[in-house]
Amino acid sequence: MITSKPTQHPGRPLVARSSAARTHGADSSRDASSDDVLYRGLESDGLREALRTRLVPLDLRVTGRTVAASDIRVLHRGELSAFSVRCGADMEIHIAPDTPAYLVIVGGTGRGHIVSDQVTVPLFPAVTGPGRRVVIALAADAEVTVLRLRRTTVEAMAYQRFRHPRKTPLRFAERMDPLDAQVRQWLGLVDRLCGVARSQKTQRPLAATAHLERVLVNGLLEVQPLVRWHRPTVDDAQAFCEPRLGTEITVRDIAEAVGVSVRTLQAAFREGLGTTPTAHVRDLRLARAHASLLAAAAGRHDGGVREIARQWGFWHLGRFSALYRSSYGQLPSHTMRFGTGS
Template identity: 35%
Template sequence: MLSPPRTGSPLLQDHPVFASRDIEHARAQVARVFCTHDLRQVDAGQRLDCRMHRVGVGALSLNYLCYGADVDITPGPLNDFYLVQIPLSGRADIRYGRQQVHSDAATAVILSPHQGVAMRWQADCAQILLHIPRALMEQRADDDPEQPHASLDYQLALPQRSGPAAPWCQMVLDLARNIDANGAAWLRHPAATAALQDVLLRGLIGLQPHSQNARQRAAPAPALPRHIRRAQEFIEAQADQAITLVDIARAACVSERALQEGFQRHLGTTPHALLRDVRLDRVHAQLRAAANGGQPVALHDVAHRHGFFHLGRFSAYYKARFGETPSITLQRKAAHSG
């Protein structure tokens, strides 16, 4: 799990756009950077203290924004840009089309340009915003042979602390902190900004769920080669036996090297790892059944029965696959059934 973003002094302080206590002035200044929108202060008793900082990163821009009071922001569809919003502090409630997210230090959001947007930022909400022109995003997606030509509509929620895109969020925050620590002069070098822009865009396209990779996941997977299917069937049938790579290759009617290469190419794993996962799944099922039935069970006996003779490594593999130790599985299921 990644550590939560650090809070404290505003980021990008050496790159101010404006500071204002007047809501109409704040609305107009933010609109100049992003787009026209409605801005309404929720509680007139609060004192607005809006600040915006901005640094260009090639065609992208990195922005710091806070309002200092509860505000409702309604831009409607963004139309010609994407906007990543990463909270540093506080909370914002975001609605994009039919999706809704409570955004905070654990959950950022990415707003796509296609549907209406409405937001409420709490008074203590401060965010880093990455502005991405729509044309650039779609051009970069078109450059990727894995992405068919079409507009990308992203999943709204962008987890900051876990999941595939969490390191990407951390990279954006680290960029802002790097600029604060070392200045922005290096961003005037075209090669540096081009490379950074490419990393940011390709990372987001590859890691965050969106309409195009959802279609790809929904597409039927190509049929596996016969020798891979034979190996899978053999492993499933013989997982409780002391089988080796030689045995699996012989059952698949290919050499050991061809088997390993085929597994990497088509399954992204190894025969040994698949065998281990099949055995772990069976251990997990047995522990759950024993706990739910209130039956006493010795973990080392179950592990040995399924081919795990080093209990330390077994426990580590089990936790990596199921997110908990074998003993916790027993305790949790037993508690649940009681």
């Protein structure tokens, strides 16, 4: 089952998918050229093969029953490629650290999330790449637009820009901020690339699209921070928090345990994960509570909702229920009774 997160987070507006994803949404599939369709059907083997062949080497695991046909379409071909992926079942896409490409999920609809080296971030917009173990969890209602950037292309440009060591994976911060003006401008360029590609889909990539591809790769290097100096701080903070999720943890507690100032800790989380230490601890607690509720639904946990909430550091049941519903789209009592996706 997918522990899917919706695209809306407490205190933040719904993340709008890019117009590239809107243009190539469910309604437009009727008009898509058959040459654009890589796969359409109900069989997981066909979907797995299409994703492996055109996206990256991966392991596809279907975790729920099939409720509709899955669909993969090409939006752009070139050094940088764009695809529309529509799911017909809950599924997980597992990507190994030796992947030959960087993937950017630029927009979409539906539920899902990304786990990158045990760090969970919203489904889109987000960046994954070589050097980390990645799981992309998609619910049956998900449709996403995925940008594929060749590793050699990205790392060559990174070397030209700031002498990043050749053949060394770039570690982008996984989460992109959809409210950041530069990020929004970059997403707009993705829309433009797909628009140019649609107007030239019977031709090989021309100078206009090749130029846009270079601009997009350079733009990603410009707008999306690289995790460099702050990663050890974040790793140490996570190691401190993980066994203490059922107790009270303050930002100052974490900073003292890691040996940095509160300001440095906050900067590390902001630049490395795109969040705050408090929000990250809350999300970890919600994930543990979700797992306990699923265990209760399967008869492997004896506690009720209140006991599970307190077990993972939520002392106010009403607030826990509201946070849980915002993250998982249903009340904790519903998960305990039916499990996810019921």
